[in-house]
Amino acid sequence: MLPAMEFLIKDEKVFSGGLSCRGCGWSLLVRHLSSILGENTVYVVPASCFSIIAGPYPLNEIKGTIVHTVFAAAPATATGIRHTLDRQGRKDTNVVILAGDGGTFDIGFQALSGAASRGENLIYLVNNNGAYMNTGIQTSTATPYGAVTTTNPNSNFKKKFPKDLMGIIAAHNIPYAATASLAFMEDYRKKIKRAKEIEGFRLLMVDGPCPPGHKVDPANSIRVSRLAVESKLYPLFEVEYQNYKINYHPTTQLPVTECMKYQGRFKHLFKEENKNLLEEIQIVTDKNWKRLVALEKLSEEGIYNYDLG
Amino acid sequence: MNNTETSTKKKYPRHTEKVMKGNFAAAEAAKLCKAGFIPAYPITPQTTIVEELADKVGRGEMDAAYVNMDSEHSVFAAAMGSALAGERVFTATSGQGLFYAHEVLHAIAHFRLPMVVCNVGRPSIPWNIWSDQSDSLSQRDTGWIQFYGESSQEVLDTVIQSYILSEKLEIPVFVVLDAFYQSHTSENVWIPDQDLVNEFLPPKKLKGTEINPDKPIAIGGLVQPEHYGKFNYDYWIDINRVENLTNQIGEEFYQKFGRKYQAVEAININKDTKIILVTISSITTTAKGVIQNHPEVGVLKIRLFHPFPKNSILEALKDVANDTLLVAIERNFMGDKVGAIMQELREAFYGERYFKMLDVFTGQGGKDVPPITIEKIIYKAKNNPEDVIWIDME
Numbered sequence: 001m002l003p004a005m006e007f008l009i010k011d012e013k014v015f016s017g018g019l020s021c022r023g024c025g026w027s028l029l030v031r032h033l034s035s036i037l038g039e040n041t042v043y044v045v046p047a048s049c050f051s052i053i054a055g056p057y058p059l060n061e062i063k064g065t066i067v068h069t070v071f072a073a074a075p076a077t078a079t080g081i082r083h084t085l086d087r088q089g090r091k092d093t094n095v096v097i098l099a100g101d102g103g104t105f106d107i108g109f110q111a112l113s114g115a116a117s118r119g120e121n122l123i124y125l126v127n128n129n130g131a132y133m134n135t136g137i138q139t140s141t142a143t144p145y146g147a148v149t150t151t152n153p154n155s156n157f158k159k160k161f162p163k164d165l166m167g168i169i170a171a172h173n174i175p176y177a178a179t180a181s182l183a184f185m186e187d188y189r190k191k192i193k194r195a196k197e198i199e200g201f202r203l204l205m206v207d208g209p210c211p212p213g214h215k216v217d218p219a220n221s222i223r224v225s226r227l228a229v230e231s232k233l234y235p236l237f238e239v240e241y242q243n244y245k246i247n248y249h250p251t252t253q254l255p256v257t258e259c260m261k262y263q264g265r266f267k268h269l270f271k272e273e274n275k276n277l278l279e280e281i282q283i284v285t286d287k288n289w290k291r292l293v294a295l296e297k298l299s300e301e302g303i304y305n306y307d308l309g
Numbered sequence: 310m311n312n313t314e315t316s317t318k319k320k321y322p323r324h325t326e327k328v329m330k331g332n333f334a335a336a337e338a339a340k341l342c343k344a345g346f347i348p349a350y351p352i353t354p355q356t357t358i359v360e361e362l363a364d365k366v367g368r369g370e371m372d373a374a375y376v377n378m379d380s381e382h383s384v385f386a387a388a389m390g391s392a393l394a395g396e397r398v399f400t401a402t403s404g405q406g407l408f409y410a411h412e413v414l415h416a417i418a419h420f421r422l423p424m425v426v427c428n429v430g431r432p433s434i435p436w437n438i439w440s441d442q443s444d445s446l447s448q449r450d451t452g453w454i455q456f457y458g459e460s461s462q463e464v465l466d467t468v469i470q471s472y473i474l475s476e477k478l479e480i481p482v483f484v485v486l487d488a489f490y491q492s493h494t495s496e497n498v499w500i501p502d503q504d505l506v507n508e509f510l511p512p513k514k515l516k517g518t519e520i521n522p523d524k525p526i527a528i529g530g531l532v533q534p535e536h537y538g539k540f541n542y543d544y545w546i547d548i549n550r551v552e553n554l555t556n557q558i559g560e561e562f563y564q565k566f567g568r569k570y571q572a573v574e575a576i577n578i579n580k581d582t583k584i585i586l587v588t589i590s591s592i593t594t595t596a597k598g599v600i601q602n603h604p605e606v607g608v609l610k611i612r613l614f615h616p617f618p619k620n621s622i623l624e625a626l627k628d629v630a631n632d633t634l635l636v637a638i639e640r641n642f643m644g645d646k647v648g649a650i651m652q653e654l655r656e657a658f659y660g661e662r663y664f665k666m667l668d669v670f671t672g673q674g675g676k677d678v679p680p681i682t683i684e685k686i687i688y689k690a691k692n693n694p695e696d697v698i699w700i701d702m703e
Binding site for chain 1 (some may be wrong): 345346374376377378379380382383384386387388389390391393394395396398412414416466480508520521522525526527528529531532536545
């Protein structure tokens with residue numbers, strides 16, 4: 001039997017020389033995204049790591065149009081572009097926001113909610129690496145519980161769980177939202193294709209490996225991403241009009257520590273005095289998974305089987 | 310049947326005279342200019358502009374994409390996206406909304422995106438919704454061209470001229486109205502016929518630098534120090550062209566529409582003038598009336614505020630004596646020792662002319678500036694001119 005080949009990029013749309021760190025998810029993520037969306041795509045980029053990776057003026061990392069815009073309002077800029085392309089008869093052009101978690105969970109949150117509520121015909125991709133990494137690892141509301149950042153240093157590590165962006169975005173009753181991981185490439189590619197064929201507001205949240213921010217050996221980027229899914233820290237699921245579908249059920253009962261131990265940002269949690277915190281993270285992770293399973297069950301029963309439009 | 314159509318000879322051919330509030334004149338202008346994208350967010354006292362535009366689009370009178378945004382920051386970010394893709398854009402805002410959009414104002418200007426936006430002036434906290442120019446004047450350094458309209462007619466006419474100017478220079482333009490005294494006050498307005506506007510303002514010409522999926526480029530990427538200054542230099546070249554172009558477009562507008570506008574307007578300014586009131590917006594009309602009783606007093610209306618029309622002002626004042634007193638009437642407060650107009654006047658005269666100058670703060674937060682207040686200002690100016698005074702503070 002031949003190994004699965006669906007994750008191979010057949011039509012490369014990204015030039016070499018991208019400015020990402022070693023082991024960063026951005027370039028890999030964009031290579032797959034752009035190879036599926038094609039060149040008839042406008043990428044709208046708020047301040048983020050990708051502002052840099054995409055290349056300084058006048059360079060362009062992608063075969064496609066890139067528009068750099070203000071931090072807080074990428075979905076608004078994309079709205080203006082979308083409506084104008086539509087009026088120019090370019091309804092076939094994809095308009096895609098490429099944002100980080102800071103630009104999504106925090107400063108760009110209002111513009112995101114606005115565009116999702118209006119049902120703008122946009123694809124929103126958030127590379128969630130759990131902090132403001134471009135400015136040098138500062139806490140965002142996506143930063144995981146227990147992580148150390150430069151604004152939550154040492155024993156002042158973050159003591160709040162991250163915002164449930166997927167829950168919030170699902171509550172906007174949009175046609176498609178999904179989580180994805182670069183360790184599950186076929187799943188990710190399937191989701192890009194699904195997002196591409198749907199009209200309306202679509203959001204993909206990709207778990208973003210960040211070796212300098214997570215204090216991970218760049219060689220372990222994909223391994224840690226895989227362990228995040230296997231340990232249920234980062235479940236893979238889709239939501240269509242509030243209907244949840246889990247895309248991957250881990251078969252191993254892998255504890256969260258198996259993923260966290262590779263990440264220096266969690267190193268202090270492994271000290272004896274913080275043992276209870278690791279237990280708490282495990283409990284919350286298990287509860288989140290149970291909730292997801294319950295939401296999937298409700299969806300199968302048809303509870304959310306409606307489209308409010 | 311419209312009364313004006315029964316008259317044998319109209320004051321302005323190919324126009325219809327209507328009674329209209331300033332905000333409706335602004336909306337009418339956007340329609341006549343065929344703005345194709347209108348991102349909207351409500352804020353008093355601008356709201357009726359975007360409401361009226363929503364009506365016009367809804368009634369099918371106007372072919373535009375109208376989008377209810379989530380904030381003024383998003384309004385301007387959407388305007389930016391649409392203009393990047395080549396659309397003719399219009400929107401309106403006021404006070405806090407303008408302040409909130411401040412970041413994006415810089416981005417729009419320095420992306421060199423043409424558009425015209427009406428601002429209905431009101432001040433900041435503590436809450437106040439009435440007439441005051443502190444909001445737009447404080448945005449002077451964002452790079453936007455700023456016009457201030459004296460009447461609803463002037464607002465409508467200036468929006469039309471501004472699209473020509475903006476698209477020629479690729480610099481965005483604010484057309485500013487006074488809150489309530491203009492925005493919500495009915496005046497007679499001559500509305501030009503659509504085909505007359507079409508002859509004057511052709512559809513927006515694309516430069517080839519817009520978003521075009523067939524010719525992908527990156528727009529707005531990080532600019533290194535060795536290139537950054539070049540962008541500002543090019544901007545500086547074009548901002549220096551604004552004053553002359555304003556006067557030239559004003560002249561062309563006059564030929565076509567019969568109403569003349571320049572960067573400044575001089576009333577009763579000559580070698581015998583002893584005092585000149587320097588005004589912006591609707592206070593000008595009041596001042597024009599009051600000086601009928603004061604033959605030695607003139608009025609200098611600043612229509613183009615940014616970039617400040619230095620040459621036009623020097624030209625308007627070329628015959629006046631050196632001991633003439635200039636009185637800046639400031640319906641603004643910049644948190645500074647003098648108001649915005651005085652700062653600009655001093656800069657304009659530096660090395661050119663020396664005048665005694667009196668700075669008068671008045672009409673703050675919408676306080677009425679009736680003829681009696683103008684009389685008081687003239688009395689003060691004649692008797693004991695100080696550097697800076699606040700009037701009507703009781």
